[in-house]
Each structure stands twice: as C-alpha cells, then as structure tokens.
Amino acid sequence: TEETLILVKPDGVARGLTGEILRRIEAKGYRIADLRMLTASRELLAEHYEEHEGKPFFEPLIEFMSSGPVVAVRAEGNRVIEGFRALAGTTDPTAAAPGTIRGDLGRDWGVAVQQNLVHGSDSTLSAERELGLWFA
Ligand code: GTP
Numbered sequence: 001t002e003e004t005l006i007l008v009k010p011d012g013v014a015r016g017l018t019g020e021i022l023r024r025i026e027a028k029g030y031r032i033a034d035l036r037m038l039t040a041s042r043e044l045l046a047e048h049y050e051e052h053e054g055k056p057f058f059e060p061l062i063e064f065m066s067s068g069p070v071v072a073v074r075a076e077g078n079r080v081i082e083g084f085r086a087l088a089g090t091t092d093p094t095a096a097a098p099g100t101i102r103g104d105l106g107r108d109w110g111v112a113v114q115q116n117l118v119h120g121s122d123s124t125l126s127a128e129r130e131l132g133l134w135f136a
Pocket residue numbers: 057061090091112113114115116118119120121122
C-alpha cells in the first residue's frame with residue numbers, strides 16, 4: 001500500500017474546512033494513518049517547497065503557508081498519491097473542476113499567492129521526502 005502527505009493549508013483551516021476535506025479523503029476510501037496540526041516554520045516550508053526556490057511566487061508562498069496553522073495528514077491506500085491529486089483538482093482553484101476540493105471550495109481571492117486549500121505529494125519520491133519532513 002502507498003502513502004502520501006496531504007496538507008490542509010492555512011486558508012482551509014481558517015475557513016473551517018478541515019472536517020470537510022478530511023471527510024472527502026475518508027469518503028474516497030483512503031485511511032488517515034496520522035494527523036497533526038501545527039504552524040509551520042519558514043525553514044520547514046523552504047525545505048518542503050525547495051523545487052520552487054527562485055520562482056516569483058516562492059516568497060509569498062512561504063509567507064502564506066506560515067501565516068497560520070495547517071493540518072498535516074499521512075494518508076494511505078493503493079494509488080493514494082494519484083488519487084488525492086485527482087480529488088484536489090488542478091492548482092488554480094478558479095479552473096479546478098467542480099467535484100474536486102479546489103473546484104468546489106476554492107476561488108481566487110485576489111492575493112499574491114494562489115490560496116488553494118490543500119497540498120498533496122506528487123510522486124512516491126516526494127511523498128517519502130515530505131512525510132519525513134512533516135512527521136519526523
Ligand atoms: P501543492 O499541492 O501545494 O504542491 O500544489 P500543486 O502541486 O498543485 O502546485 P505546485 O507544486 O506547482 O505549486 C505549489 C503552490 O505554489 C501552489 O499550490 C500554489 O499555492 C502556488 N503556486 C504555484 N504556481 C503558482 C503561480 O503560478 N502563481 C502563484 N501566485 N502561485 C502559484
């Protein structure tokens with residue numbers, strides 16, 4: 001069986017959508033194997049988003065992601081990495097398909113960074129790396 005790291009980002013927690021997002025993960029059939037709430041340090045986030053270092057949205061992204069508590073989830077199930085990315089929808093919540101977390105619950109708020117409610121690891125390699133960071 002496979003594991004992934006899911007984050008309910010600060011916008012999701014602040015809007016009171018944690019329960020709804022966890023509900024969708026479980027309703028799909030994935031198992032929540034571990035869960036913690038924390039306000040992430042800039043150091044942790046810089047490691048988490050190291051692939052985006054140097055991009056114009058990197059600094060606003062770190063600022064946003066450290067602005068309040070997030071909920072980190074270790075989720076488990078066959079093909080959960082691909083399956084959760086499908087549940088989440090595309091990165092831009094305006095364009096994300098209805099039926100997805102971002103498509104149903106997200107929108108453009110006119111701020112510097114895309115606030116899109118959730119993160120999910122995008123490969124087995126990044127899942128392993130990210131789970132090591134958030135559930136050390
Ligand atoms: P994550 O699951 O959070 O990693 O999202 P993703 O895999 O759909 O997107 P990606 O890893 O490419 O980018 C990480 C995060 O940076 C996104 O979720 C957005 O919050 C933000 N981001 C990505 N691309 C852009 C962009 O072009 N403009 C802005 N403003 N923000 C972006």
